[in-house]
Amino acid sequence: MSTRPWPPQDPDGPQRVLVAGAGAIGCTLAARLAAAGHAVDLLARGATLQALQAHGLQLEDLDGHWIAPVRPVDAATLAALPPGQAYDLVLLASKSQDLPALAAQLGGAIGPHTLVLPLVNGVPFWYFQGTGGRFEGRRVQAVDPEGTLLARLPAAQLIGSVVFVTAEATAPGRVRSTTPHLLMLGELQPDPEGRLSPRLQALCRLLQDAGIQARGLPRLRDKLWTKLIANLTSNPLSVVTGATLADIYADPVLLETVRSVMFEAMLVAAAHGARLEIDPIEFLRLGAGMGAVRTSMLQDFERGRPLELAAIGDALVELARLYELPMPATQTLLAQTRWHAQRREGALRRRAA
Numbered sequence: 001m002s003t004r005p006w007p008p009q010d011p012d013g014p015q016r017v018l019v020a021g022a023g024a025i026g027c028t029l030a031a032r033l034a035a036a037g038h039a040v041d042l043l044a045r046g047a048t049l050q051a052l053q054a055h056g057l058q059l060e061d062l063d064g065h066w067i068a069p070v071r072p073v074d075a076a077t078l079a080a081l082p083p084g085q086a087y088d089l090v091l092l093a094s095k096s097q098d099l100p101a102l103a104a105q106l107g108g109a110i111g112p113h114t115l116v117l118p119l120v121n122g123v124p125f126w127y128f129q130g131t132g133g134r135f136e137g138r139r140v141q142a143v144d145p146e147g148t149l150l151a152r153l154p155a156a157q158l159i160g161s162v163v164f165v166t167a168e169a170t171a172p173g174r175v176r177s178t179t180p181h182l183l184m185l186g187e188l189q190p191d192p193e194g195r196l197s198p199r200l201q202a203l204c205r206l207l208q209d210a211g212i213q214a215r216g217l218p219r220l221r222d223k224l225w226t227k228l229i230a231n232l233t234s235n236p237l238s239v240v241t242g243a244t245l246a247d248i249y250a251d252p253v254l255l256e257t258v259r260s261v262m263f264e265a266m267l268v269a270a271a272h273g274a275r276l277e278i279d280p281i282e283f284l285r286l287g288a289g290m291g292a293v294r295t296s297m298l299q300d301f302e303r304g305r306p307l308e309l310a311a312i313g314d315a316l317v318e319l320a321r322l323y324e325l326p327m328p329a330t331q332t333l334l335a336q337t338r339w340h341a342q343r344r345e346g347a348l349r350r351r352a353a
């Protein structure tokens with residue numbers, strides 16, 4: 001995959017940035033980039049758009065309280081972008097299942113020089129772009145069912161990410177984040193010599209100057225698998241049981257399920273050539289050490305929101321099938337999680353009626 005020089009103009013000057021998705025992660029990064037002097041537009045809708053227009057964007061993080069000079073924009077504004085007005089950088093920060101609809105709203109935001117950075121959990125839609133080998137260019141059906149993401153977001157302009165930023169929207173346009181802002185970034189095509197491309201280095205510098213710990217990796221997928229296995233072993237089980245990470249990774253009964261799912265997923269990772277950094281015993285110890293954390297999926301479940309099960313669960317099963325690897329424990333857990341989610345949805349509907 002050949003890459004153009006980026007950013008196209010003054011590398012040390014302010015860049016034109018679009019953050020699409022004004023939730024916890026999008027607002028956190030938009031606020032820090034705007035505070036660092038970049039011209040940031042934030043794509044929002046509904047109550048969040050109105051709140052941003054009325055009160056601006058407010059972020060509380062470890063460095064203080066920021067009232068950020070972002071410009072809220074809606075989909076119609078992007079659709080009407082004149083030719084030549086594409087952004088230098090586009091961040092996509094929605095739940096995985098919302099990404100195709102979000103990408104469809106970008107209009108002329110992405111031009112030939114734009115770098116696109118999806119910040120989404122789960123198996124990414126770009127997983128097989130730049131891998132070489134027998135699956136090169138393949139689509140991950142579970143996260144890109146219509147192929148719209150691969151069609152709309154050019155692989156040569158994508159930078160992959162693993163998101164370790166944690167944040168919570170406390171109200172529309174208001175976000176709190178109580179951990180360091182950490183992002184792992186990488187080109188889709190791994191570099192055999194372990195080098196980082198100039199544009200990846202430039203992007204990391206831009207983010208670091210805005211207070212975001214951005215680390216470039218030559219083989220991003222290795223790190224991605226660690227996060228995937230963390231999400232797969234804890235998020236669905238937290239919905240089924242209501243348990244926190246401390247319980248999930250320490251309770252002897254729950255550990256049975258965690259271990260089964262973890263070993264199934266580690267086999268899939270290895271089959272796909274990942275150099276896994278996971279020592280299983282240490283992984284469980286670290287998980288338990290995270291304390292009484294309620295996973296993002298448990299929080300979505302309790303709020304009656306859709307769960308990211310396709311990206312965190314189904315996509316992994318899809319990757320397993322490519323090597324005819326069974327994932328019985330994972331599939332049972334996913335089915336139980338869906339059962340709980342449907343029951344909860346029904347209960348919320350009845351309560352609202």
Ligand SMILES: NC(=O)C1=CN([C@@H]2O[C@H](COP(=O)(O)OP(=O)(O)OC[C@H]3O[C@@H](n4cnc5c(N)ncnc54)[C@H](OP(=O)(O)O)[C@@H]3O)[C@@H](O)[C@H]2O)C=CC1
Pocket residue numbers: 020021022023024025026043044045046048093094095096098099101102105119120121122163164165166167168169296308
């Ligand atoms: N929050 C966290 O701590 C972490 C999150 N992640 C991952 O990061 C990703 C983003 O998460 P997070 O920020 O928490 O998610 P949120 O649900 O907080 O935010 C997503 C935002 O995207 C908006 N959106 C969705 N579809 C559209 C659309 N078509 N047009 C305009 N806006 C749209 C939503 O708007 P609306 O509210 O109107 O629906 C919402 O504001 C997820 O994959 C998550 O798993 C990863 C690590 C930690």
Ligand SMILES: CC(C)(CO)C(=O)C(=O)O
Pocket residue numbers: 230231232234235293294295296297
């Ligand atoms: C905390 C953690 C790592 C649990 O899988 C997470 O990413 C989430 O809650 O979505």
